[in-house]
Every structure is written in structure tokens, then in C-alpha cells.
Amino acid sequence: MKYYKQIQIGIVLLFIVTMCLWLNSCDSFTETDLPKSQLIKTAVFQDVKTATAALSDCYAQMRDYSMITGNSDGISSLMGNYADELTYYGVSDAPLQHFYNHTVLSSNSGVSVLWNSGYNQIYAANAIIEGVKNSTAITGDNRNRLKGEALFIRAFIHCYLVNLFGDIPYIATTDYKTNTVVSRQPETVVYEKIIADLLEAKDLLPETYTSAQRIRPNKYTAEALLARVYLYTEKWQLAENEASNIINKTALYKWQGDLDRVFLKDSPATIWQLHPGVAGLNTIEGRSFIFNSTPPSIEAVSQELLDAFETGDERKNHWLGSISDGTDTYYFPFKYKLDTNTGTSQEYSIIFRLEEQYLIRAEARVHLGNLAEARDDINKIRQRAGLVDTTVNTSESLLLVILQERRIELFSEFGHRWFDLKRTGKANAILSTIKPAWKNSDTLLPLPESELLVNSNLQPQNPGY
Numbered sequence: 001m002k003y004y005k006q007i008q009i010g011i012v013l014l015f016i017v018t019m020c021l022w023l024n025s026c027d028s029f030t031e032t033d034l035p036k037s038q039l040i041k042t043a044v045f046q047d048v049k050t051a052t053a054a055l056s057d058c059y060a061q062m063r064d065y066s067m068i069t070g071n072s073d074g075i076s077s078l079m080g081n082y083a084d085e086l087t088y089y090g091v092s093d094a095p096l097q098h099f100y101n102h103t104v105l106s107s108n109s110g111v112s113v114l115w116n117s118g119y120n121q122i123y124a125a126n127a128i129i130e131g132v133k134n135s136t137a138i139t140g141d142n143r144n145r146l147k148g149e150a151l152f153i154r155a156f157i158h159c160y161l162v163n164l165f166g167d168i169p170y171i172a173t174t175d176y177k178t179n180t181v182v183s184r185q186p187e188t189v190v191y192e193k194i195i196a197d198l199l200e201a202k203d204l205l206p207e208t209y210t211s212a213q214r215i216r217p218n219k220y221t222a223e224a225l226l227a228r229v230y231l232y233t234e235k236w237q238l239a240e241n242e243a244s245n246i247i248n249k250t251a252l253y254k255w256q257g258d259l260d261r262v263f264l265k266d267s268p269a270t271i272w273q274l275h276p277g278v279a280g281l282n283t284i285e286g287r288s289f290i291f292n293s294t295p296p297s298i299e300a301v302s303q304e305l306l307d308a309f310e311t312g313d314e315r316k317n318h319w320l321g322s323i324s325d326g327t328d329t330y331y332f333p334f335k336y337k338l339d340t341n342t343g344t345s346q347e348y349s350i351i352f353r354l355e356e357q358y359l360i361r362a363e364a365r366v367h368l369g370n371l372a373e374a375r376d377d378i379n380k381i382r383q384r385a386g387l388v389d390t391t392v393n394t395s396e397s398l399l400l401v402i403l404q405e406r407r408i409e410l411f412s413e414f415g416h417r418w419f420d421l422k423r424t425g426k427a428n429a430i431l432s433t434i435k436p437a438w439k440n441s442d443t444l445l446p447l448p449e450s451e452l453l454v455n456s457n458l459q460p461q462n463p464g465y
Contacts, residue, residue, distance in 0.1 A: 045131035048142045058124050063274040066117040070284030073113050079415035084304040089296040102437040106449035106465050115448050118157045125153040126174045148204030152217045155197035162190045163419050166444045183457040191233050198226045214270050220246050221272040224352040227360045236367040243361035253354050259318040263335045271352035282347040286336035294325040301331040314386040333412035359406050366398045381405050439464055
């Protein structure tokens with residue numbers, strides 16, 4: 001595939017660049033015809049420090065260049081526009097505008113970025129898994145931790161890809177001869193492999209974090225993703241179990257009652273976050289979403305999202321920013337409040353947080369018939385927002401309340417709103433009324449045209465494209 005021909009081998013680090021110079025060539029970082037890259041990988045995994053640095057680079061690549069980046073080509077922006085969270089104001093005919101208008105084609109560069117960056121990250125994770133497995137220098141807890149983190153990354157990226165594209169290849173090797181002719185697998189099979197990776201990662205990863213910053217996944221990070229996957233695949237009891245296990249770890253995770261502190265780097269409700277990379281910097285999300293002049297240069301919060309806030313919901317006051325030109329007022333996501341170098345990094349990009357686990361457990365409990373307990377979980381979210389407790393008492397009405405709470409609690413965070421509309425079957429009813437070009441087939445993105453041309457085994461294209 002194209003993404004394997006152009007791969008960076010997923011381990012593009014300064015120390016590897018130095019090693020590359022020792023080998024008198026850097027070409028091997030963009031090719032897969034090694035042996036040179038094999039030599040480099042072997043050298044990396046002869047020392048736990050360099051192997052750990054390789055893994056750290058995976059997180060840096062995820063933060064800066066992958067689908068979960070806070071930039072406008074990341075999933076928060078792309079799928080926020082695709083759904084009903086954001087309104088596009090940027091230049092005409094840009095890839096993001098086509099996401100907003102539902103006129104995405106298989107040649108759209110935003111689609112290619114999602115696909116290629118995802119599989120680049122998967123390749124990097126596989127390189128670490130294989131490198132650790134073949135290493136005689138990395139043993140014991142270090143071996144388990146490195147493999148566990150790489151398995152988690154592989155499952156994490158595949159989870160997003162399967163939700164965006166439907167049937168996809170599940171890549172579990174760095175063998176380019178295998179990967180260039182790989183075929184798509186049914187969603188059910190992909191989910192089975194995601195779950196298998198997460199269960200293994202859960203067994204390998206420690207309960208504690210490697211630092212107070214929670215920037216490296218631990219056992220409960222794997223459980224947090226596992227809870228989400230079980231929810232998406234309607235394994236209600238398993239979803240409740242995983243979410244409860246995290247919620248009950250009160251020595252590690254604590255409820256953050258102050259809305260202004262939820263997205264600070266030291267929030268005790270954070271399960272996993274990404275370091276900004278440079279001391280003094282804060283999040284890419286803050287730099288991307290916050291704007292200081294009108295009209296917005298790229299995007300703003302949609303009227304549909306504004307109207308969705310209940311009267312008295314403090315999240316509207318604390319998590320939305322606004323600017324007016326005297327006539328019109330524009331709103332932006334303001335969960336992250338710092339958009340410049342502040343000298344001290346105060347906000348990291350939070351990928352998993354405790355509140356999602358309460359909402360996962362609430363939804364699972366409704367399906368299991370535990371309505372009173374589900375209401376308790378919902379009301380914990382609502383009480384912090386300054387809202388009265390919900391008193392609805394039927395499964396159907398509770399599920400609608402949960403969908404509403406997920407919409408408000410998780411807005412602008414990694415496509416949650418889009419995935420909720422898609423998995424609950426509500427995308428057509430909601431988006432067809434506000435997106436003139438909406439089609440029923442828009443529940444899946446097209447596979448990149450360039451990938452279908454390179455590997456015919458990826459055919460057929462998704463319906464509607």
C-alpha cells in the first residue's frame with residue numbers, strides 16, 4: 001500500500017537520525033525495502049531507553065500528525081464539521097468544507113490523512129511489538145510495558161479506523177509483502193482483534209503510571225478503551241464491568257467537581273493525556289479552536305450545538321468562548337483555554353477521562369435494566385453542570401438523556417458526537433434536516449482513491465462513492 005511505501009517506520013527520532021548518519025544513509029526511513037531499517041530497528045531494541053524513546057515518538061506523532069491531533073485535519077475538527085457540532089467558515093473548496101457539506105470524495109486529502117496517518121501509527125506500533133519480542137536486552141516489566149503500550153496503540157488506532165471506514169484491514173505485522181496485498185475484514189472481525197489486543201495489553205500494563213503526568217497508558221487506559229469498544233459492540237455487561245472497575249479505583253481517579261479544572265494537566269479525572277511536546281506549550285486544540293477576531297478563519301461552534309445546551313447548564317458558560325463584532329457573536333470550544341506559550345505547560349490534550357466512563361456505565365446499565373443506577377450516573381454529570389436531576393424512568397427516555405449528556409459533555413472531543421449518531425442509528429434523522437447534501441451512505445467515509453488504485457484487494461469502495 002501507499003502508506004507502507006511512504007512509511008517513516010514510525011520511529012523517527014533524533015537518536016535514530018544519528019544512527020542513520022552512522023549508516024551513511026537516511027533513505028531507509030521512507031522505504032520498506034531494507035535491510036538497513038532492520039539494522040536500525042535491531043539497534044533500537046538493544047536498550048530499554050532507546051526502545052522507550054521510540055515509543056515516546058509514537059505518542060508525539062499521534063499528537064502532531066495523526067487523526068487525534070488537535071489541528072483542523074484531526075478527527076475533532078473533521079468529524080465535528082461532518083456532524084452538527086461545528087460550522088465551517090474557511091476558504092471555499094477546502095477539504096474541511098467538503099466534510100462540513102457532506103460532499104466528500106475518495107480523493108479528499110482529509111480522508112487520506114485519516115487513513116494514512118492511522119496506518120503509519122499502526123506500523124510503528126507493530127515495529128515496537130516485533131522489536132521487543134525479538135530483543136534479548138529488554139526483559140521483565142520493561143518488556144511487558146513496552147509491548148502493552150504498543151498493543152494499546154494498535155487497538156486504539158484500529159478502533160477509530162473501523163468506525164470511520166467500516167470494513168478495514170487489521171494490520172498486525174511490518175511485513176510489507178503481506179501488507180501491500182492485504183484485504184479488508186468485516187467490522188465484527190476487526191472488533192474481535194481490537195478486543196484481543198486490549199485484553200493482552202490490560203494484562204501486560206502496570207496499574208501505575210510512569211509519571212504523575214499520565215502521559216503513558218496504564219492498565220486502566222486499556223480498560224477505558226475496552227469499555228468504549230464493548231459499548232459500541234453492545235456488550236453491555238462487559239462495558240459496565242470495565243467502566244465500573246475504573247470508576248471504583250478511587251485511589252487513582254477522582255471526580256473533578258470544578259468545570260474550569262477538568263482540562264488542566266493535573267486533573268485527577270484524567271485517564272490518559274498527551275504531553276504538548278515542548279515546555280511552555282499547551283494544547284494544539286487550544287491553538288486551533290480559539291479565535292480572537294471575526295468572522296472565524298476556519299470554524300466555530302454550530303447553532304445546533306448552542307441550542308442543545310439546557311438553560312442553566314454551566315458547561316455553556318465554562319466550556320464555550322465567544323467573540324462579537326457588534327452584530328454577530330461567534331462561539332468556540334473553550335475547554336482548553338490557553339492558545340499560546342505560557343512559559344509553563346498547564347493543559348495537555350486529554351484523550352480519556354473519568355466522565356466518559358460514567359456515561360458508558362449509564363448506557364450499559366439502561367440496557368441491562370438497571371434504570372435507577374443509570375440515573376445515578378447521569379445525575380452525577382448533571383449535578384456538576386448545575387442542572388437538576390433527571391427523573392425520567394423508562395429505558396427509551398433514559399437513552400435519550402444519555403445521548404444528550406454525551407453531546408454536551410464530550411463535544412469537540414475526538415468525534416464522539418459523530419460516532420454516537422452513527423452507532424445509535426440517528427445520523428440520518430438528525431443530519432438530513434441540516435445537511436442538504438446528506439446521503440444515507442454517509443455513515444461511512446470513502447476509502448482513499450489512491451489506496452484502491454495501489455491495492456485492488458481493498459475493493460469494493462464503500463457504498464455511495
